Amino acid sequence: MRHKQRQALDSIIVTAEQMRQIEGRIFAAGMPVAALMEKAAILTAHSIQELYPLSQVSRVGILVGPGHNGGDALVIARELHLQGYNICLYCPFSQLKELTQYHANYANSLGICSYEDIELLEHCELIIDGLFGFGLTRPLTGIIVEAITILNEWNIPVISIDIPSGLHTDTGEVLGIAIKATYTLCLGLWKPIFFQDQALEYIGEARRIDFGIPVKDVRAIVAKPFPLQILTKTLAKEFLPLPRPLITHKYKQGRLLLICGSYRYAGGAILTGLGARASGVGMLSMSVPESLKPLLVSHLPEALIIECPETKTGAIAGLSPLASDFDQYDIVACGPGLTQEATNIVENILSVPLPLILDADGLNILAQRVMVSGLSRRVAPTILTPHLGEFKRLFPHIADPGGDRITAVKRAAQESGAIILLKGARTAIADPHGTVWLIPESTPALARGGSGDVLTGLIGGLVAQNSGTQEILSRGVATAAWWHAQAGILAAQERTELGVDAFTLSSYLHRVGAGF
Ligand SMILES: NC(=O)C1=CN([C@@H]2O[C@H](COP(=O)(O)OP(=O)(O)OC[C@H]3O[C@@H](n4cnc5c(N)ncnc54)[C@H](O)[C@@H]3O)[C@@H](O)[C@H]2O)[C@@H](O)CC1
Ligand SMILES: Nc1ncnc2c1ncn2[C@@H]1O[C@H](COP(=O)(O)OP(=O)(O)O)[C@@H](O)[C@H]1O
Ligand SMILES: [K+]
DSSP: OHHHHHHHGGGBBOOHHHHHHHHHHHHHTTOOHHHHHHHHHHHHHHHHHHHSOTTTOOEEEEEEOSSHHHHHHHHHHHHHHHHTOEEEEEOOOSOOOHHHHHHHHHHHHTTOEEESOGGGGTTOSEEEEESOOTTOOSOOOHHHHHHHHHHHHSOOOEEEESSOTTBOTTTOOBSSOOOOOSEEEEESSBOGGGGOGGGHHHHOEEEEEOOOOOHHHHHHHSOSSOSEEEOOHHHHHHHSOOSOOSSOOGGGSOEEEEEOOOSTTHHHHHHHHHHHHHTTOSEEEEEEEGGGHHHHHHHOTTSEEEEEOBOTTSOBOSOOTTTTOGGGOSEEEEOTTOOGGGHHHHHHHTTSSSOEEEOTHHHHHHHHTTOGGGGGGOSSOEEEOOOHHHHHHHOTTSOOTTTSHHHHHHHHHHHHSSEEEEOSTTOEEEOTTSOEEEOOOOOGGGOSTTHHHHHHHHHHHHHHHSOOSHHHHHHHHHHHHHHHHHHHHHHHHHHOTTSOOHHHHHHHHHHHHHTO
16 A cells, blocks of 8 residues: 555656645654755665766766755765765855755865866766756856856766756746756656656656655645646556456447548548547547548448538538437547538537537637637536647637646636647646646657547547546546557657658557557
8 A cells, every 4th residue: 555655656746835845844754854865865876876887987077056956966976986986076156055065065075076167077977967956946147057058068968966957847947048968867756847848858868766755745735636647657557448348338338429521631530530449439430521431431441430511622511410419429529630611510519518529620710719718618528639839829818838838738727617638748638627637758759740630539539438527537638648659659669750650650559558
């Protein structure tokens, strides 16, 4: 049980303020500050030694800041020195926090040299960045900016302690300038920065150092349901409808209606259908313009393809009676490849009393008609899956979603009453109650036309098999996004990042489940 609770810390994200409060509880309960620093820094030193053993690297430059990030750096400096590494420190600050000053004095007594000129570290084979951690709130200036500018131009691997110095812990914003790390060793608990697109190129590869923060202290500060959560493999596994019940039938395994496609964007409909197919959904129906029916049947023979009357240019003009019998479905997904001509389809579908996913042109039409504010009046939940461009059109007043994406998606969900999935390198999913799910890893191989269509079908098919409260629904959406990203990673490993077209991606989806 306690092991499971510890494991749960893998999926929690805390803000800088929450981290401060958790730390505060530990200190108030009697843990000496120096002892906690020692625990965290010793484990960090071990990780550094694993990554860069003495057999490969001997000259190590360590950047020491004025606060406890600098204190960690000095404990690491001492340990690596004692192990035989050749250490030199860069510390341009005259005032250090008391504990940091003690460690600086001791490092000095061991004969570890310390410089105020960054150029003297140029011949190091590894740099450890302990300038600033989650205590940084104001922009860097002066000599530190110059030092980081020089350092970022060197071709030396950098390990950042806790976070790359110069980044805001919560938003991932660059405060003046920031260190570009090769690895970042996150101390204790994951922070939002690790899931903010704008910070990713500074973080490099991220690892968490679990130095034994008591679960009860985390629980006391971050109440359930946790406001920021990572969709881990364990959580995804719990949600996938595997194994299937022995006694079941197709109508019990989810009934999904996709409304998609046009003469212009016929491929989008196929890809959405293939995403849905991979979800294992029991019964897939697809409403498409009538002239596309033969094409869709040839690609998705198992699906019920419902032909709809079409406009002169080949967009859906209206839903046929079969597609309008909404008792037959558990969920509807609408949008990929519709074109903006299908305005009345989107307007009408909003009044259907079923969970509804809107993507692509579904979103564009929603934005154009300024219908977002009406979503909260829907009797069933709505799921919007915008990329950044679509998000800006839907929520033009929400400040710079390219910056602090986590806050932006949370606000959008709270304002609209919909579940919002904001696509990106780290896709974020927010529900109207304030929970945000983050997808911890993905691949730029997915940045290709059509991969979003596959995602829409996959979400629809998965959620159709396990719909329920809004909480369950948002977790289902997040699980589908995790699944999609994992399939991308798997495909990119085998075929390089250039080999993951959307059709190929859809053919890798089933292999993710097979790996469980
Ligand atoms: N969370 C935890 O439980 C633990 C945290 N530890 C370390 O403590 C760090 C946080 O330490 P602190 O709160 O001391 O903060 P930091 O070490 O992150 O930096 C804050 C210090 O930098 C100064 N400062 C802030 N902005 C500045 C600027 N623009 N220019 C120059 N100086 C500036 C502040 O006056 C303060 O002294 C973490 O990142 C981590 O490395 C560890 O020691 C062990 C345990
Ligand atoms: N740099 C990236 N890293 C990881 N995933 C990405 C990246 N860029 C895009 N993606 C993913 O690819 C998909 C693209 O979707 P979208 O833009 O809707 O494409 P389309 O509409 O052409 O199908 C999303 O799931 C998104 O998260
Ligand atoms: K740092």
